[in-house]
Amino acid sequence: MNTAVQDAVKQLYDIDVEVVLTRPEPQFGEYSTNIALQLAGRLQRNPREVASEIAERLKQSEAFAQAEVAGPGFINLRVSDQALYALADATARPLNEGVNYVIEYSCPNAFKELHTGHLYQTIFGDILARMIERSGATVHRTSFGGDVGLHVAKCLWGMVAEFGGIDAARLDAVESTPFERAAWISTMYVKGAAAYENDSDAKAEIDQLNVTIYGFHATNDRDSALAKLYWTTRQWSFDYFDAFYDLVKVDHMRYYPESATAPTGMGVVKEQLAKGRLKESDGAVVFEGDESKHLHTRVFVTSKGLPTYETKDIGVIWQEKADYNFDKRILITGNDQFEYMRVVFAAAETFRPELANTMTHLPHGTVRFGDGSKMSSRLGNVARAADVIDSVREKVRELVKDESQVESVTLGAIKYVFAKYRIGGDISFDIEETVSLNGNSGPYLQYAHARARSIMRKSTVEAADDVTLDESERSLLRKLSEYSEMTERATRELMTHHICNYLYELAQTFNRFYEKSHIVGDEREAVRLGLVRRYAATLADGLSLLGIEAPEQL
């Protein structure tokens, strides 16, 4: 359709322009263009005159039923009902046909529990992956976290202290579900962390333990007593991740543990040091920042010879590239890592120029609760992901009687609230609002779908299309016709909140239609049933993009 306008401009003025059609307020029609305002300057003419010339030309085009000049020189375009049906039935263009993506998110550390930040990333990342897959791409979901390091040493120390010695057999007495095991490991961490702070002997032991743990990987020690304790509980962590991802019903990611990425990263560091792209400085290996680009200098290997997060991050990029040969890589992290990631990306692109323009970093804000507080692990009021889910489920139980639907509504509520904020800023998580049955929430849309399906079950006629729609019928079809454009935009911009805003507006439009238009038993039943059917299908499709179930009844 924009090409129809481009052609008109070309014929009239012999100018090649890129025409962007926008969706104006409904009273102005389906599409609007400001092309005349842009051309007026170049042509040294009055914008309204230019607009009416273009509009005259467009009236002859088959693409539009109507073309009118409005305001300072906008051209408002209206399409036929028939064209509106075609738009409503159109599927989004496959923007990423054949493109190979890696999307890295969630990224929990082994030996720790997932908190709300992980929950947000897990859900947002999963939705993003769905959207991109839907646009024709191949998507590989990955995750990256620490299975070695000081936090692990604190944990192991805590276990040894708890057992009064190194005794892996004592693990048999620990509760056996993945969530209980993860919680137990957390208490061992707390024990170790406290000792590290307050007891200098313990601190020395833990620091030594840290080195020992790296050794388990280097020497592939799986049999010594301490190694058994480590490998067993490490596996417990991975089992817990799997159980958690099953609980929230997302696809699993491939986990890249730091123990594996560190050696890869160290190999790269060695190579790049020889090439002079990394420098030695005060005994450490650093990537020198570029002040003109405001890039910090960062340490890749410490003066003690240990790899930092930078090196491990380079290691993951190299491994993901080797495993999947991605065309595009998207990384989701908290926004506190924004500047840090700029340096890592700059280093990666310096080492391997072919990576330039293939990697995107999506930083997100903090999940904040109703009172505006940021839950802090230091203060002991950290919100574990599982606790958040539990408290939402409790609220849902008050409203949904059918126990078999509680889980679907619980997850719908949580996924929706995380998807509806534009990524980048903080996420305000108000539990009442999240579970609320009216307003812009997941449960509201699930209900909206169930209601539409109920109407469809009730009707016995054959659905039919009609090209002389009344006003409320047409406004619903018009809203439906925006769906594929909206999903394209959400995919292009990597922003899930467009989907939520649209679905909510769609439901509101439907409610207005439904208020005015009787369906079952009406003489226009067939036509209206066709619209209800499209509405239910669009709602279900949009919810499925968000990973939310669309129930038949609720």
Added chain:
RNA sequence: GCACCCGUAGCUCAGUGGAUAGAGCACUGGUCUUCGGAACCAGGUGUCGUACGUUCGAAUCGUACCGGGUGUACCA
């Protein structure tokens, strides 16, 4: 100090060059003898943080400032 992000209605947020700046929540009143009322309609007194600038046109772009947050060499 420098850099980045944020500042829009009482609250939570959309809108990032276009028409009278919009939603939800909350609050008030009303509609309909419910095809699932979890509905619909009506009601906003907003210095779009402030000031200058660019533009036919600025919440949106530029510059400076104010306020909040984050980052800034051996943590992740």
